[in-house]
Amino acid sequence: MLYHSTRSELNPVDSAQAVLEGLAPDGGLYMPECLPAFDWKACLNGTSMDMATMILSALLPDIPNMEDLVKKAYTGKFETDDLTPTVPVGNFGVLELFRGPTSAFKDVALSMLPQLLTAAKTAKGMQEDIMILTATSGDTGKAALEGFHDVDGIRITVFYPYGGVSQVQRAQMVTQEGNNVAVCAVYGNFDDAQTGVKNIFAACRGKELPFALSSANSINIGRLAPQIMYYFRSYRDLLDAGKIKLGDEVNFSVPTGNFGDILAGYLAKQLGLPVGTLICASNANNVLTDFIRTGTYDRQRPLLKTTSPSMDILVSSNLERLLYLLSGDTALVAELMGKLNKEGAYTVPADLLAKIQSEFWAAYCDDARADEIMGRVYKDYGYLCDPHTASGWAAAEDYIAETGDKRAMVVLSTASPYKFPVAVLTAIGGDTSGTEFEQMERLSQMSGVPIPKNLASLQGKEEKHTGVIEKDKMLEYVLSL
Ligand SMILES: *Cc1c(COP(=O)(O)O)cnc(C)c1O
Numbered sequence: 289m290l291y292h293s294t295r296s297e298l299n300p301v302d303s304a305q306a307v308l309e310g311l312a313p314d315g316g317l318y319m320p321e322c323l324p325a326f327d328w329k330a331c332l333n334g335t336s337m338d339m340a341t342m343i344l345s346a347l348l349p350d351i352p353n354m355e356d357l358v359k360k361a362y363t364g365k366f367e368t369d370d371l372t373p374t375v376p377v378g379n380f381g382v383l384e385l386f387r388g389p390t391s392a393f394k395d396v397a398l399s400m401l402p403q404l405l406t407a408a409k410t411a412k413g414m415q416e417d418i419m420i421l422t423a424t425s426g427d428t429g430k431a432a433l434e435g436f437h438d439v440d441g442i443r444i445t446v447f448y449p450y451g452g453v454s455q456v457q458r459a460q461m462v463t464q465e466g467n468n469v470a471v472c473a474v475y476g477n478f479d480d481a482q483t484g485v486k487n488i489f490a491a492c493r494g495k496e497l498p499f500a501l502s503s504a505n506s507i508n509i510g511r512l513a514p515q516i517m518y519y520f521r522s523y524r525d526l527l528d529a530g531k532i533k534l535g536d537e538v539n540f541s542v543p544t545g546n547f548g549d550i551l552a553g554y555l556a557k558q559l560g561l562p563v564g565t566l567i568c569a570s571n572a573n574n575v576l577t578d579f580i581r582t583g584t585y586d587r588q589r590p591l592l593k594t595t596s597p598s599m600d601i602l603v604s605s606n607l608e609r610l611l612y613l614l615s616g617d618t619a620l621v622a623e624l625m626g627k628l629n630k631e632g633a634y635t636v637p638a639d640l641l642a643k644i645q646s647e648f649w650a651a652y653c654d655d656a657r658a659d660e661i662m663g664r665v666y667k668d669y670g671y672l673c674d675p676h677t678a679s680g681w682a683a684a685e686d687y688i689a690e691t692g693d694k695r696a697m698v699v700l701s702t703a704s705p706y707k708f709p710v711a712v713l714t715a716i717g718g719d720t721s722g723t724e725f726e727q728m729e730r731l732s733q734m735s736g737v738p739i740p741k742n743l744a745s746l747q748g749k750e751e752k753h754t755g756v757i758e759k760d761k762m763l764e765y766v767l768s769l
Contacts, residue, residue, distance in 0.1 A: 289349050291318040291509065294612040295622035304350040304408040307510035310502055316621070317609050318509050320347065328560030329534070332524050336371040337362055339524075340400070340517040343559070347513045348404065351411060357403040361514075365389045365399055367740070372396060372518040374525040374698060377671045380684060381531070381698040383522045383540075386707075390460060391740045393549070393702035394431035400514035401504060402439045408510070409441060419499040420444040421488060421766065423481035426453045427598055427707070429471070430460040432504040437466025443499065445470040445766055447481045450756050455724040456707065456743060463749040470769055471753035474762065484762040491763055506548035507605055515552035516559070522698050523561055531696050537564035538696045541684035543676040544568045544576060545599040547606035549700065554610065554647065564695045569683035570652040571596045571675075576604055580650035583641035585624075586633040595655045595711040596675040598703070603628070611636065614643045649691075653682035662715035672735050675711045677701040706731065706743050 291306040292299070293316030301309065306318035324346045331342045337358050345354040362371060367387040374381040388395025405418060420442060422432050429446040436444040446461060450473040453461075461471045474481045485503075492501055506512055519540065526532045540563065542550040550566055557563035570576050571594040579585040587602040594600055612621050620637075627634040636644070653661070658678035665671050665681065673681065680699040687693065705712045709727035713720045718734050720727060725747050732739050757765055 289324065289347075290321045292321060292618075293317070294319055294608050294618060295625065296618050297321075302350040303348040303509070304411040307348065307351070307404050307408040307508065308412060308414065308502075310508040314622075315625070316618075317507055317606070319609060319612055323555075323558050324349075326559040328520075331520055331559075332527070332534075335369065336517060336521050339520045340514060343516050343520070344400075344404075344513055346559070347516075348510070351404060351407045353407065357407055358400070361400040361403045366395075370521065370525075372521050374522040375671075376529065376531075377665065377669050379697070380681070381522065381526055381696065382671070382673070382677070383518060383698050383700045385518060385700060385702055386704040388431075389434045389742060390427070390430045391704040391707060391743055392427040392431045393700075394428055395434070396518060397506070397511045397514045397548075398428075398431040398435035398504060400435075401508065401511050402435045402442060404510040405502070406439060406441060414500070417499040418442045418502050419766070419769075420502055420504050421447075421485050422504050423447045423478065423485040424453070424461075425449070425478040425597060425600075426457040427703070428505065430457065430464070433461060433464045433466070433469055433471065436504070437464060437469050439468065443468040443470075443769070444504075445472070445769065447472055447474050447485060447762060449473070449478045449481050450475050452477055454707075456728070456746065459746040459749070460743075462751045462753045463746060464753065469753075470765075472765060473756040474759050475756060476759040480759045481762075484759050488763050488766055497767075505605075506546050512548050512552060512606065512609075513555075515549060516556045519553050519556035519561055519563065526696055526698070535562055536696065537562045538698060539564040539567060539684075539687070539693065541567040541569055541680045541687065541697065541699045543596070543599060543680040543700060543702050544570060545601045545604065547576070547604040547610065549702070550648075551606045551609055554613070557647075558613070565687070565693065566648050567680075567683050567687050568648055568650040569680040570650070571599045571658070571679050572652065572654045573600050573602065574652035575602055576607070577650040577652045579607075580644060580648050583638070583644075584633065584635045585628065587628065588632040594675075595658060595708065596679055598676060599679065610644070611640070614647075615640050649687050651683040651686040653679045657682055659711070659715045662712060663717070666716045666735070670735075672705040672712060672716070672731070672737050673701060674703040674705045674708045676703050704740055704743075705737070706739055
């Protein structure tokens with residue numbers, strides 16, 4: 289199947305090549321020329337791994353042996369064989385995406401991506417190693433390390449801002465085992481680390497290196513496609529629980545940053561799954577709420593620090609894929625992205641906005657409201673949720689209040705409450721003193737919810753990666769590996 293850039297139909301590549309390249313040469317994102325015919329009802333009959341196999345084989349047909357790759361990616365790594373269970377909480381279903389090896393929603397995709405990359409390498413006869421470079425504000429780094437450690441033919445380097453990640457997140461990364469991993473702190477903030485990584489890509493373009501550089505973020509179709517599975521899983525779980533009948537539409541409220549998670553929901557709908565409205569939930573960084581309501585995307589505003597840091601983002605890269613899917617017009621997408629780059633803003637034509645609004649709805653929630661929701665959901669239902677999930681819950685409530693829509697509602701839960709113990713303890717009236725490990729202990733004692741094993745076992749583990757470097761030494765660091 290051929291893929292081309294969202295910004296031009298020229299120079300299409302097959303799906304294996306699209307996964308290997310990540311970003312298209314013109315800066316656009318790879319999309320299939322057209323979506324394949326798909327038997328969505330048959331897909332609902334399988335296990336989560338069967339669903340992943342069917343979806344990934346359909347979208348990435350140039351990568352062989354998908355069933356084996358899926359088994360290697362997921363077997364024994366998640367807390368449940370369902371991978372991503374949906375549990376009833378009040379009137380909503382909560383789709384728990386954080387049951388993976390690092391308690392991050394990113395595990396669903398980053399467990400699969402290394403398998404896809406390795407198989408794509410083999411399919412294309414690529415000999416040299418791939419070096420994955422990632423700057424992280426916390427969760428992505430560990431999920432990528434866990435996915436890529438000890439994978440043959442691939443190496444991984446993670447940079448994080450010194451003092452800029454939580455104690456638990458740091459412990460997760462610096463204790464990482466594996467013979468192909470490097471983790472290093474950088475004096476500076478997340479932007480400095482991310483700019484440093486972009487500069488390394490720029491400096492290395494066209495140079496002879498002992499490896500090919502690549503990235504693990506959601507611009508890669510190989511990271512996006514594995515996320516479609518959990519919408520099918522959730523639909524199946526609602527069917528099994530008798531909440532819906534086959535064919536009923538389900539609404540999903542999605543805590544959104546880079547627009548990867550919610551776009552996977554839209555792709556599930558394109559593959560036939562009866563998805564109703566997709567609700568785009570943001571925190572106080574509400575650039576997407578404004579866009580979906582007005583048609584103007586304007587990144588010229590301060591980036592606010594919130595209790596849901598994984599959604600603190602101003603440029604949401606996968607939105608470009610939606611603009612392409614709904615307009616089918618690569619020239620228009622290229623023009624809009626050019627404007628975003630040069631002027632910091634763009635406005636979509638009225639007909640495109642109407643299409644977006646017929647599929648999506650948007651709302652945002654500030655930290656105080658997230659705190660109120662975490663407290664209320666715990667008090668009313670005994671369910672602990674994290675601040676990202678709370679923003680999804682808020683948007684779902686707002687949507688129902690405004691529209692009166694009675695279709696089933698699923699809120700996607702993107703982080704374990706144990707990843708954000710201070711915010712969660714504050715919301716449920718707990719004491720927030722002590723180290724993060726003490727806070728997790730206290731949260732567990734109060735709620736009776738066990739601490740995920742991978743987090744509990746971090747304390748006292750050997751620190752293997754304690755280096756810190758200046759931000760202008762990142763290239764040197766990578767070349768010395
Ligand atoms: C990455 C992340 C998100 C945002 O997901 P996107 O696919 O970037 O929209 C939301 N919540 C958490 C906890 C995350 O780690």
